[in-house]
Amino acid sequence: MWIFSSPRIVFGEDALNYLEELRGRRAFFVTDANMVRLGFVERVQKHLRAAGLESAVFADVEPEPSLQTVRRAAEQMAQYQPDWVIGLGGGSAMDAAKAAWLLYECPTADPAAINPMETYGLRQKARLVAIPTTSGTGSETTWATVLTDTDIGMKLSMGTHELTPDLAIVDPSLVTSMPPRITADTGMDVLTHAVEGYTSTMHNDFSDGLCLKATALVFQYLPRAYANGQDMEAREHMHNAASIAGLGFGNSMAALAHAMGHSLGAVFHVPHGRSVGLFLPYVIEFTANGGGTRYADIAKFLDLPAEDEAQGAASLVAAIRDLQRRIDFATSVQQLGVDREDFEAALPKLIANAEADNQLFFNARFANSEDLAKLFMCAYEGRSVDF
Amino acid sequence: MAIPFMSEEWAVALKDAINTNDAYREAAATWEGDFYFIAELGDGSTKTIYLDLWHGECRDAFVVNDASVKTPEFEVSGKIPAWKKVLAKQVDPIQALITRQLKLKGNMAKVLRAVKAAQELVNSATKVPTEFPE
Numbered sequence: 001m002w003i004f005s006s007p008r009i010v011f012g013e014d015a016l017n018y019l020e021e022l023r024g025r026r027a028f029f030v031t032d033a034n035m036v037r038l039g040f041v042e043r044v045q046k047h048l049r050a051a052g053l054e055s056a057v058f059a060d061v062e063p064e065p066s067l068q069t070v071r072r073a074a075e076q077m078a079q080y081q082p083d084w085v086i087g088l089g090g091g092s093a094m095d096a097a098k099a100a101w102l103l104y105e106c107p108t109a110d111p112a113a114i115n116p117m118e119t120y121g122l123r124q125k126a127r128l129v130a131i132p133t134t135s136g137t138g139s140e141t142t143w144a145t146v147l148t149d150t151d152i153g154m155k156l157s158m159g160t161h162e163l164t165p166d167l168a169i170v171d172p173s174l175v176t177s178m179p180p181r182i183t184a185d186t187g188m189d190v191l192t193h194a195v196e197g198y199t200s201t202m203h204n205d206f207s208d209g210l211c212l213k214a215t216a217l218v219f220q221y222l223p224r225a226y227a228n229g230q231d232m233e234a235r236e237h238m239h240n241a242a243s244i245a246g247l248g249f250g251n252s253m254a255a256l257a258h259a260m261g262h263s264l265g266a267v268f269h270v271p272h273g274r275s276v277g278l279f280l281p282y283v284i285e286f287t288a289n290g291g292g293t294r295y296a297d298i299a300k301f302l303d304l305p306a307e308d309e310a311q312g313a314a315s316l317v318a319a320i321r322d323l324q325r326r327i328d329f330a331t332s333v334q335q336l337g338v339d340r341e342d343f344e345a346a347l348p349k350l351i352a353n354a355e356a357d358n359q360l361f362f363n364a365r366f367a368n369s370e371d372l373a374k375l376f377m378c379a380y381e382g383r384s385v386d387f
Numbered sequence: 388m389a390i391p392f393m394s395e396e397w398a399v400a401l402k403d404a405i406n407t408n409d410a411y412r413e414a415a416a417t418w419e420g421d422f423y424f425i426a427e428l429g430d431g432s433t434k435t436i437y438l439d440l441w442h443g444e445c446r447d448a449f450v451v452n453d454a455s456v457k458t459p460e461f462e463v464s465g466k467i468p469a470w471k472k473v474l475a476k477q478v479d480p481i482q483a484l485i486t487r488q489l490k491l492k493g494n495m496a497k498v499l500r501a502v503k504a505a506q507e508l509v510n511s512a513t514k515v516p517t518e519f520p521e
Binding site: 202355357 | 410479481482484485486487488490491494495496497499500501502503506
Protein backbone atom coordinates (compact mmCIF):
# COMPACT_ATOMS: atom_id res chain seq x y z
CA MET A 1 0.00 0.00 0.00
CA TRP A 2 1.17 3.49 -0.75
CA ILE A 3 -0.43 6.92 -0.60
CA PHE A 4 -0.35 9.71 -3.18
CA SER A 5 -0.53 13.03 -1.39
CA SER A 6 -1.19 16.42 -2.92
CA PRO A 7 -2.32 19.83 -1.73
CA ARG A 8 -4.77 21.97 -3.67
CA ILE A 9 -2.44 23.82 -6.01
CA VAL A 10 -3.24 27.35 -7.16
CA PHE A 11 -0.76 28.41 -9.83
CA GLY A 12 -0.05 31.08 -12.40
CA GLU A 13 -0.26 34.83 -12.52
CA ASP A 14 -2.14 36.37 -9.58
CA ALA A 15 -2.35 33.05 -7.75
CA LEU A 16 -1.85 35.02 -4.52
CA ASN A 17 -5.33 36.47 -5.00
CA TYR A 18 -6.74 33.08 -4.02
CA LEU A 19 -5.74 33.83 -0.42
CA GLU A 20 -8.72 36.19 -0.28
CA GLU A 21 -10.95 33.13 -0.36
CA LEU A 22 -9.56 31.76 2.90
CA ARG A 23 -11.97 31.61 5.79
CA GLY A 24 -10.67 32.04 9.33
CA ARG A 25 -9.51 34.49 11.99
CA ARG A 26 -5.77 34.41 12.35
CA ALA A 27 -2.78 33.45 10.24
CA PHE A 28 0.74 32.86 11.51
CA PHE A 29 3.68 33.29 9.15
CA VAL A 30 6.79 31.16 9.38
CA THR A 31 9.32 32.88 7.18
CA ASP A 32 12.70 34.61 7.10
CA ALA A 33 13.88 38.19 7.41
CA ASN A 34 14.44 38.53 3.64
CA MET A 35 10.77 37.90 2.97
CA VAL A 36 9.92 40.81 5.25
CA ARG A 37 12.59 43.03 3.68
CA LEU A 38 11.49 42.22 0.11
CA GLY A 39 7.90 43.10 0.97
CA PHE A 40 6.59 39.59 0.29
CA VAL A 41 5.12 39.23 3.79
CA GLU A 42 3.25 42.51 3.35
CA ARG A 43 1.96 41.40 -0.08
CA VAL A 44 0.52 38.23 1.42
CA GLN A 45 -0.85 40.08 4.45
CA LYS A 46 -2.73 42.44 2.14
CA HIS A 47 -4.65 39.47 0.69
CA LEU A 48 -5.24 38.01 4.15
CA ARG A 49 -6.65 41.31 5.39
CA ALA A 50 -9.02 41.29 2.42
CA ALA A 51 -10.17 37.89 3.65
CA GLY A 52 -10.68 39.30 7.16
CA LEU A 53 -7.69 37.53 8.71
CA GLU A 54 -5.27 39.19 11.09
CA SER A 55 -1.74 37.82 11.20
CA ALA A 56 1.51 37.52 13.14
CA VAL A 57 4.98 36.85 11.78
CA PHE A 58 7.86 34.65 12.90
CA ALA A 59 10.69 35.74 10.58
CA ASP A 60 13.67 34.03 12.21
CA VAL A 61 14.02 30.97 9.99
CA GLU A 62 17.64 30.52 9.01
CA PRO A 63 19.01 28.57 6.03
CA GLU A 64 19.07 24.87 7.04
CA PRO A 65 16.59 25.47 9.87
CA SER A 66 17.41 23.92 13.20
CA LEU A 67 15.19 22.00 15.59
CA GLN A 68 15.66 24.85 18.05
CA THR A 69 14.24 27.40 15.57
CA VAL A 70 11.27 25.16 14.93
CA ARG A 71 10.55 24.90 18.65
CA ARG A 72 10.69 28.70 19.03
CA ALA A 73 8.30 29.18 16.11
CA ALA A 74 5.92 26.61 17.58
CA GLU A 75 5.94 28.37 20.98
CA GLN A 76 5.00 31.68 19.39
CA MET A 77 2.38 29.93 17.27
CA ALA A 78 0.84 28.41 20.39
CA GLN A 79 0.59 31.84 21.99
CA TYR A 80 -1.07 33.34 18.90
CA GLN A 81 -3.47 30.41 18.29
CA PRO A 82 -3.81 30.76 14.49
CA ASP A 83 -6.22 28.77 12.35
CA TRP A 84 -3.93 29.13 9.32
CA VAL A 85 -0.17 28.65 9.20
CA ILE A 86 1.63 30.27 6.27
CA GLY A 87 5.02 28.91 5.21
CA LEU A 88 6.44 31.67 3.01
CA GLY A 89 9.90 31.47 1.43
CA GLY A 90 12.24 28.80 0.14
CA GLY A 91 12.45 25.24 1.37
CA SER A 92 13.85 26.26 4.74
CA ALA A 93 10.86 28.45 5.62
CA MET A 94 8.28 25.97 4.35
CA ASP A 95 9.97 23.01 6.07
CA ALA A 96 10.21 24.96 9.34
CA ALA A 97 6.52 25.92 8.99
CA LYS A 98 5.54 22.27 8.58
CA ALA A 99 7.47 21.14 11.66
CA ALA A 100 6.34 24.09 13.80
CA TRP A 101 2.73 23.47 12.75
CA LEU A 102 3.06 19.83 13.79
CA LEU A 103 4.35 20.91 17.22
CA TYR A 104 1.53 23.44 17.55
CA GLU A 105 -1.02 20.73 16.82
CA CYS A 106 0.75 18.01 18.75
CA PRO A 107 2.96 19.61 21.44
CA THR A 108 4.23 16.30 22.79
CA ALA A 109 5.68 15.23 19.42
CA ASP A 110 9.43 15.07 18.95
CA PRO A 111 10.29 17.18 15.88
CA ALA A 112 13.39 15.04 15.35
CA ALA A 113 11.24 11.94 15.15
CA ILE A 114 8.53 12.87 12.64
CA ASN A 115 7.74 9.75 10.64
CA PRO A 116 5.05 8.39 8.33
CA MET A 117 4.06 5.49 10.58
CA GLU A 118 2.60 7.62 13.36
CA THR A 119 -0.71 9.46 13.42
CA TYR A 120 -0.40 13.02 14.68
CA GLY A 121 -3.98 14.19 14.19
CA LEU A 122 -3.11 17.47 12.48
CA ARG A 123 -5.70 20.03 11.34
CA GLN A 124 -7.51 20.21 14.66
CA LYS A 125 -6.23 23.74 15.24
CA ALA A 126 -5.00 25.07 11.90
CA ARG A 127 -4.34 24.32 8.26
CA LEU A 128 -1.19 24.95 6.27
CA VAL A 129 -0.59 27.18 3.25
CA ALA A 130 2.79 26.92 1.52
CA ILE A 131 3.94 29.78 -0.70
CA PRO A 132 7.30 29.19 -2.40
CA THR A 133 9.51 32.13 -3.33
CA THR A 134 12.13 29.97 -5.02
CA SER A 135 11.59 27.41 -7.78
CA GLY A 136 13.30 24.37 -6.40
CA THR A 137 12.47 22.69 -3.15
CA GLY A 138 8.98 21.49 -4.00
CA SER A 139 8.23 21.58 -0.28
CA GLU A 140 4.90 23.21 -1.09
CA THR A 141 3.69 19.92 -2.55
CA THR A 142 5.50 17.33 -0.40
CA TRP A 143 5.00 15.78 3.01
CA ALA A 144 8.70 16.00 3.81
CA THR A 145 10.60 18.35 6.06
CA VAL A 146 14.38 18.62 6.29
CA LEU A 147 15.70 20.02 9.56
CA THR A 148 19.22 20.24 10.95
CA ASP A 149 20.20 18.86 14.31
CA THR A 150 23.00 21.29 15.12
CA ASP A 151 24.12 19.18 18.09
CA ILE A 152 25.22 16.32 15.84
CA GLY A 153 25.85 18.27 12.59
CA MET A 154 23.37 16.26 10.60
CA LYS A 155 20.37 16.96 8.40
CA LEU A 156 17.26 15.02 9.34
CA SER A 157 15.04 14.18 6.40
CA MET A 158 11.63 13.33 7.83
CA GLY A 159 7.97 13.40 7.02
CA THR A 160 4.44 12.23 7.42
CA HIS A 161 1.64 12.41 4.86
CA GLU A 162 -0.24 14.64 7.28
CA LEU A 163 2.34 17.37 6.65
CA THR A 164 1.27 17.82 3.03
CA PRO A 165 0.10 21.44 2.87
CA ASP A 166 -3.61 22.06 2.41
CA LEU A 167 -2.91 24.74 -0.13
CA ALA A 168 0.09 25.56 -2.33
CA ILE A 169 0.18 29.00 -3.92
CA VAL A 170 2.55 28.83 -6.89
CA ASP A 171 2.72 32.43 -8.06
CA PRO A 172 5.56 33.21 -10.50
CA SER A 173 5.63 36.90 -9.56
CA LEU A 174 7.37 35.85 -6.33
CA VAL A 175 10.46 34.55 -8.13
CA THR A 176 11.31 37.29 -10.63
CA SER A 177 13.87 38.85 -8.30
CA MET A 178 15.62 35.54 -7.60
CA PRO A 179 19.35 36.04 -8.41
CA PRO A 180 20.93 33.87 -11.16
CA ARG A 181 22.98 31.80 -8.69
CA ILE A 182 19.91 30.83 -6.69
CA THR A 183 17.99 30.25 -9.92
CA ALA A 184 20.66 27.76 -11.00
CA ASP A 185 20.92 26.01 -7.62
CA THR A 186 17.19 25.65 -7.13
CA GLY A 187 16.68 24.62 -10.75
CA MET A 188 19.17 21.79 -10.34
CA ASP A 189 17.28 20.78 -7.21
CA VAL A 190 14.15 20.42 -9.36
CA LEU A 191 16.01 18.26 -11.86
CA THR A 192 17.43 16.05 -9.12
CA HIS A 193 13.98 15.59 -7.58
CA ALA A 194 12.52 14.66 -10.95
CA VAL A 195 15.25 12.21 -12.00
CA GLU A 196 15.52 10.54 -8.60
CA GLY A 197 11.74 10.39 -8.24
CA TYR A 198 11.50 8.57 -11.56
CA THR A 199 14.31 6.12 -10.82
CA SER A 200 13.91 5.45 -7.08
CA THR A 201 12.81 2.03 -5.91
CA MET A 202 9.53 3.63 -4.82
CA HIS A 203 8.64 4.90 -8.32
CA ASN A 204 5.02 4.30 -9.21
CA ASP A 205 2.42 4.91 -11.92
CA PHE A 206 1.08 8.01 -10.20
CA SER A 207 4.40 9.82 -9.92
CA ASP A 208 6.17 8.77 -13.14
CA GLY A 209 4.49 11.26 -15.49
CA LEU A 210 5.05 14.13 -13.09
CA CYS A 211 8.77 13.37 -12.87
CA LEU A 212 9.18 13.14 -16.64
CA LYS A 213 7.30 16.39 -17.26
CA ALA A 214 9.31 18.25 -14.64
CA THR A 215 12.58 16.95 -16.15
CA ALA A 216 11.63 18.24 -19.59
CA LEU A 217 10.57 21.63 -18.22
CA VAL A 218 13.95 22.08 -16.50
CA PHE A 219 15.94 21.32 -19.64
CA GLN A 220 13.76 23.69 -21.65
CA TYR A 221 13.38 26.62 -19.28
CA LEU A 222 16.18 26.67 -16.69
CA PRO A 223 18.82 28.13 -19.05
CA ARG A 224 16.39 30.88 -20.04
CA ALA A 225 15.40 31.69 -16.45
CA TYR A 226 19.08 31.76 -15.52
CA ALA A 227 20.06 34.02 -18.44
CA ASN A 228 17.17 36.43 -18.00
CA GLY A 229 15.30 36.55 -14.73
CA GLN A 230 12.63 38.74 -16.31
CA ASP A 231 11.72 36.03 -18.85
CA MET A 232 8.31 35.44 -17.31
CA GLU A 233 7.46 32.45 -19.48
CA ALA A 234 10.60 30.66 -18.30
CA ARG A 235 10.07 31.76 -14.70
CA GLU A 236 6.49 30.50 -14.67
CA HIS A 237 7.37 27.11 -16.18
CA MET A 238 10.28 26.65 -13.75
CA HIS A 239 8.03 27.57 -10.83
CA ASN A 240 5.50 25.01 -12.00
CA ALA A 241 8.28 22.46 -12.60
CA ALA A 242 9.40 22.75 -8.98
CA SER A 243 5.91 21.97 -7.69
CA ILE A 244 5.40 19.19 -10.24
CA ALA A 245 8.73 17.59 -9.31
CA GLY A 246 7.75 17.94 -5.66
CA LEU A 247 4.58 15.99 -6.33
CA GLY A 248 6.61 13.44 -8.27
CA PHE A 249 9.48 12.71 -5.92
CA GLY A 250 7.37 13.49 -2.86
CA ASN A 251 5.27 10.47 -3.73
CA SER A 252 8.10 8.23 -4.85
CA MET A 253 11.04 9.38 -2.69
CA ALA A 254 14.44 10.79 -3.58
CA ALA A 255 17.58 8.67 -3.55
CA LEU A 256 21.37 8.60 -3.42
CA ALA A 257 22.11 12.13 -4.73
CA HIS A 258 19.97 13.43 -1.88
CA ALA A 259 21.67 11.26 0.73
CA MET A 260 25.07 12.51 -0.45
CA GLY A 261 23.85 16.08 -0.91
CA HIS A 262 22.36 16.28 2.58
CA SER A 263 25.62 14.96 3.95
CA LEU A 264 27.81 17.46 2.10
CA GLY A 265 25.42 20.30 2.92
CA ALA A 266 25.49 19.56 6.64
CA VAL A 267 29.29 19.30 6.83
CA PHE A 268 30.37 22.08 4.42
CA HIS A 269 27.22 24.24 4.44
CA VAL A 270 26.67 23.97 0.70
CA PRO A 271 23.15 25.06 -0.40
CA HIS A 272 20.84 22.09 -0.90
CA GLY A 273 20.25 22.45 -4.65
CA ARG A 274 23.93 23.00 -5.36
CA SER A 275 24.98 19.87 -3.52
CA VAL A 276 22.31 17.46 -4.76
CA GLY A 277 22.60 18.80 -8.33
CA LEU A 278 26.36 18.37 -8.24
CA PHE A 279 26.07 14.71 -7.23
CA LEU A 280 23.29 13.83 -9.69
CA PRO A 281 25.40 12.88 -12.75
CA TYR A 282 27.82 10.86 -10.60
CA VAL A 283 24.93 8.98 -9.03
CA ILE A 284 23.41 8.25 -12.45
CA GLU A 285 26.73 6.81 -13.64
CA PHE A 286 27.08 4.69 -10.51
CA THR A 287 23.51 3.45 -10.62
CA ALA A 288 23.57 2.71 -14.34
CA ASN A 289 26.82 0.76 -13.94
CA GLY A 290 24.85 -1.62 -11.72
CA GLY A 291 22.52 -2.62 -14.52
CA GLY A 292 18.78 -2.25 -14.89
CA THR A 293 17.65 1.30 -14.33
CA ARG A 294 15.13 3.67 -15.91
CA TYR A 295 17.39 6.36 -17.28
CA ALA A 296 16.74 5.33 -20.88
CA ASP A 297 13.06 6.22 -20.38
CA ILE A 298 14.03 9.72 -19.32
CA ALA A 299 16.50 10.07 -22.19
CA LYS A 300 13.87 8.96 -24.70
CA PHE A 301 11.39 11.44 -23.27
CA LEU A 302 13.99 14.16 -23.84
CA ASP A 303 14.70 12.93 -27.38
CA LEU A 304 18.24 11.92 -26.43
CA PRO A 305 19.97 8.83 -27.85
CA ALA A 306 18.78 5.81 -25.86
CA GLU A 307 19.13 2.57 -27.78
CA ASP A 308 19.68 0.77 -24.50
CA GLU A 309 20.01 1.55 -20.79
CA ALA A 310 23.73 2.26 -20.96
CA GLN A 311 23.38 4.69 -23.84
CA GLY A 312 20.32 6.29 -22.26
CA ALA A 313 22.12 6.87 -18.98
CA ALA A 314 25.22 8.21 -20.77
CA SER A 315 23.06 10.57 -22.86
CA LEU A 316 21.29 11.83 -19.78
CA VAL A 317 24.56 12.43 -17.93
CA ALA A 318 25.97 14.31 -20.94
CA ALA A 319 22.82 16.44 -21.15
CA ILE A 320 22.97 17.25 -17.44
CA ARG A 321 26.65 18.20 -17.65
CA ASP A 322 25.89 20.41 -20.65
CA LEU A 323 23.03 22.05 -18.73
CA GLN A 324 25.36 22.60 -15.74
CA ARG A 325 27.88 24.35 -18.01
CA ARG A 326 25.18 26.60 -19.45
CA ILE A 327 24.13 27.77 -15.99
CA ASP A 328 27.71 28.05 -14.61
CA PHE A 329 27.05 25.30 -12.08
CA ALA A 330 29.91 23.65 -10.18
CA THR A 331 30.60 20.17 -11.53
CA SER A 332 32.94 19.06 -8.74
CA VAL A 333 33.21 19.61 -5.00
CA GLN A 334 36.67 21.07 -5.62
CA GLN A 335 35.04 23.80 -7.72
CA LEU A 336 32.93 24.73 -4.69
CA GLY A 337 36.16 25.84 -3.02
CA VAL A 338 36.34 22.98 -0.54
CA ASP A 339 39.95 22.30 0.41
CA ARG A 340 41.13 18.77 -0.42
CA GLU A 341 42.60 18.12 3.03
CA ASP A 342 39.41 19.30 4.70
CA PHE A 343 37.34 17.11 2.40
CA GLU A 344 39.45 14.01 2.99
CA ALA A 345 39.42 14.63 6.74
CA ALA A 346 35.62 14.90 6.62
CA LEU A 347 35.16 11.82 4.45
CA PRO A 348 34.27 9.43 7.32
CA LYS A 349 31.65 11.90 8.55
CA LEU A 350 30.31 12.39 5.00
CA ILE A 351 29.94 8.63 4.58
CA ALA A 352 28.38 8.14 8.02
CA ASN A 353 25.85 10.93 7.37
CA ALA A 354 24.91 9.47 3.98
CA GLU A 355 24.52 6.01 5.47
CA ALA A 356 22.18 7.35 8.15
CA ASP A 357 20.03 9.07 5.51
CA ASN A 358 17.06 6.88 4.66
CA GLN A 359 17.03 8.16 1.04
CA LEU A 360 20.16 6.07 0.45
CA PHE A 361 17.99 2.99 0.49
CA PHE A 362 15.65 4.14 -2.24
CA ASN A 363 18.42 4.16 -4.84
CA ALA A 364 18.10 1.47 -7.50
CA ARG A 365 21.69 0.38 -6.82
CA PHE A 366 22.76 0.18 -3.20
CA ALA A 367 25.92 2.10 -2.32
CA ASN A 368 27.93 0.58 0.52
CA SER A 369 30.58 2.42 2.53
CA GLU A 370 33.32 1.67 0.03
CA ASP A 371 31.14 2.82 -2.89
CA LEU A 372 30.28 6.02 -1.06
CA ALA A 373 33.94 6.78 -0.37
CA LYS A 374 34.76 6.37 -4.05
CA LEU A 375 31.71 8.34 -5.17
CA PHE A 376 32.55 11.25 -2.89
CA MET A 377 36.12 11.30 -4.22
CA CYS A 378 34.94 11.14 -7.85
CA ALA A 379 32.63 14.06 -7.18
CA TYR A 380 35.42 15.94 -5.43
CA GLU A 381 37.81 15.56 -8.34
CA GLY A 382 35.22 15.74 -11.13
CA ARG A 383 36.02 12.20 -12.36
CA SER A 384 33.44 10.05 -14.11
CA VAL A 385 32.30 7.00 -12.14
CA ASP A 386 33.67 3.81 -13.67
CA PHE A 387 32.69 1.27 -11.02
CA MET B 388 19.44 -27.67 4.28
CA ALA B 389 16.72 -25.06 4.71
CA ILE B 390 15.57 -24.24 8.24
CA PRO B 391 11.88 -23.59 9.01
CA PHE B 392 11.24 -19.84 9.32
CA MET B 393 10.77 -18.60 12.89
CA SER B 394 11.69 -21.97 14.40
CA GLU B 395 14.04 -22.28 17.39
CA GLU B 396 16.72 -23.56 15.03
CA TRP B 397 16.15 -20.54 12.74
CA ALA B 398 16.49 -18.13 15.67
CA VAL B 399 19.82 -19.70 16.66
CA ALA B 400 21.04 -19.61 13.06
CA LEU B 401 20.03 -15.97 12.76
CA LYS B 402 21.90 -15.13 15.95
CA ASP B 403 25.02 -16.79 14.56
CA ALA B 404 24.64 -15.02 11.22
CA ILE B 405 24.34 -11.64 12.94
CA ASN B 406 27.32 -12.28 15.18
CA THR B 407 29.54 -13.27 12.27
CA ASN B 408 28.57 -10.24 10.16
CA ASP B 409 31.33 -7.66 10.65
CA ALA B 410 29.39 -5.06 8.68
CA TYR B 411 26.48 -5.41 11.11
CA ARG B 412 28.82 -5.17 14.10
CA GLU B 413 30.18 -1.90 12.73
CA ALA B 414 26.85 -0.42 11.59
CA ALA B 415 25.06 -1.26 14.84
CA ALA B 416 27.94 -0.37 17.16
CA THR B 417 25.77 2.08 19.12
CA TRP B 418 22.43 0.27 18.74
CA GLU B 419 20.59 -0.67 21.92
CA GLY B 420 17.19 -2.24 21.50
CA ASP B 421 15.44 -5.59 21.51
CA PHE B 422 12.76 -6.87 19.15
CA TYR B 423 9.89 -9.23 18.69
CA PHE B 424 9.74 -10.35 15.06
CA ILE B 425 6.21 -11.61 14.48
CA ALA B 426 5.07 -13.62 11.46
CA GLU B 427 1.32 -13.66 10.84
CA LEU B 428 0.29 -16.99 9.38
CA GLY B 429 -2.60 -17.60 7.03
CA ASP B 430 -4.68 -19.38 9.68
CA GLY B 431 -4.67 -16.34 11.97
CA SER B 432 -1.96 -17.69 14.28
CA THR B 433 1.44 -16.07 14.76
CA LYS B 434 5.03 -17.13 15.25
CA THR B 435 7.33 -14.89 17.23
CA ILE B 436 11.02 -14.73 17.89
CA TYR B 437 12.80 -12.50 20.35
CA LEU B 438 16.08 -10.79 19.41
CA ASP B 439 18.25 -8.92 21.88
CA LEU B 440 20.49 -6.60 19.86
CA TRP B 441 23.14 -4.67 21.75
CA HIS B 442 26.11 -2.70 20.44
CA GLY B 443 26.57 -4.70 17.25
CA GLU B 444 25.93 -8.06 18.87
CA CYS B 445 22.96 -10.38 19.10
CA ARG B 446 23.01 -11.38 22.77
CA ASP B 447 20.01 -13.67 22.62
CA ALA B 448 17.51 -15.09 20.15
CA PHE B 449 14.73 -17.54 20.82
CA VAL B 450 11.18 -18.50 19.96
CA VAL B 451 8.51 -16.90 22.09
CA ASN B 452 5.30 -18.78 22.76
CA ASP B 453 4.02 -16.42 25.43
CA ALA B 454 4.25 -12.75 24.38
CA SER B 455 4.39 -11.63 28.00
CA VAL B 456 7.78 -13.29 28.48
CA LYS B 457 9.55 -10.13 27.35
CA THR B 458 8.63 -6.48 26.84
CA PRO B 459 10.88 -5.57 23.90
CA GLU B 460 11.39 -2.00 22.77
CA PHE B 461 10.24 -2.87 19.24
CA GLU B 462 7.82 -5.22 17.53
CA VAL B 463 7.96 -5.84 13.80
CA SER B 464 5.05 -7.84 12.42
CA GLY B 465 3.84 -8.88 8.99
CA LYS B 466 2.44 -11.64 6.87
CA ILE B 467 4.68 -14.35 5.50
CA PRO B 468 4.84 -12.93 1.92
CA ALA B 469 6.10 -9.61 3.30
CA TRP B 470 8.85 -11.30 5.37
CA LYS B 471 9.72 -13.40 2.35
CA LYS B 472 10.15 -10.32 0.13
CA VAL B 473 12.37 -8.60 2.69
CA LEU B 474 14.55 -11.66 3.25
CA ALA B 475 14.84 -12.17 -0.52
CA LYS B 476 15.94 -8.50 -0.69
CA GLN B 477 13.14 -7.74 -3.12
CA VAL B 478 12.05 -4.98 -0.74
CA ASP B 479 14.27 -2.89 1.49
CA PRO B 480 13.28 -3.20 5.20
CA ILE B 481 12.66 0.55 5.49
CA GLN B 482 10.55 0.46 2.33
CA ALA B 483 8.58 -2.45 3.79
CA LEU B 484 7.89 -0.39 6.90
CA ILE B 485 6.81 2.83 5.21
CA THR B 486 4.59 0.96 2.76
CA ARG B 487 3.15 -0.88 5.76
CA GLN B 488 3.95 -4.33 4.45
CA LEU B 489 5.66 -4.73 7.80
CA LYS B 490 4.34 -2.90 10.84
CA LEU B 491 6.53 -1.46 13.55
CA LYS B 492 5.61 -0.80 17.15
CA GLY B 493 8.21 1.35 18.87
CA ASN B 494 10.19 4.47 18.13
CA MET B 495 10.25 4.59 14.33
CA ALA B 496 12.60 7.57 14.35
CA LYS B 497 15.21 5.50 16.19
CA VAL B 498 14.95 2.83 13.51
CA LEU B 499 15.10 5.37 10.68
CA ARG B 500 18.41 6.61 12.06
CA ALA B 501 19.81 3.12 12.05
CA VAL B 502 19.02 2.29 8.44
CA LYS B 503 22.44 0.82 7.73
CA ALA B 504 22.14 -1.47 10.75
CA ALA B 505 18.66 -2.51 9.58
CA GLN B 506 20.07 -3.31 6.16
CA GLU B 507 22.87 -5.38 7.63
CA LEU B 508 20.44 -7.18 9.92
CA VAL B 509 18.54 -8.26 6.82
CA ASN B 510 21.80 -9.19 5.11
CA SER B 511 22.54 -11.44 8.08
CA ALA B 512 19.13 -13.07 7.81
CA THR B 513 19.62 -13.76 4.12
CA LYS B 514 22.59 -15.96 5.08
CA VAL B 515 20.22 -18.33 6.86
CA PRO B 516 18.80 -20.90 4.41
CA THR B 517 15.11 -20.47 5.13
CA GLU B 518 12.07 -22.61 4.46
CA PHE B 519 8.89 -20.53 4.56
CA PRO B 520 5.50 -22.06 5.38
CA GLU B 521 3.15 -22.46 2.41
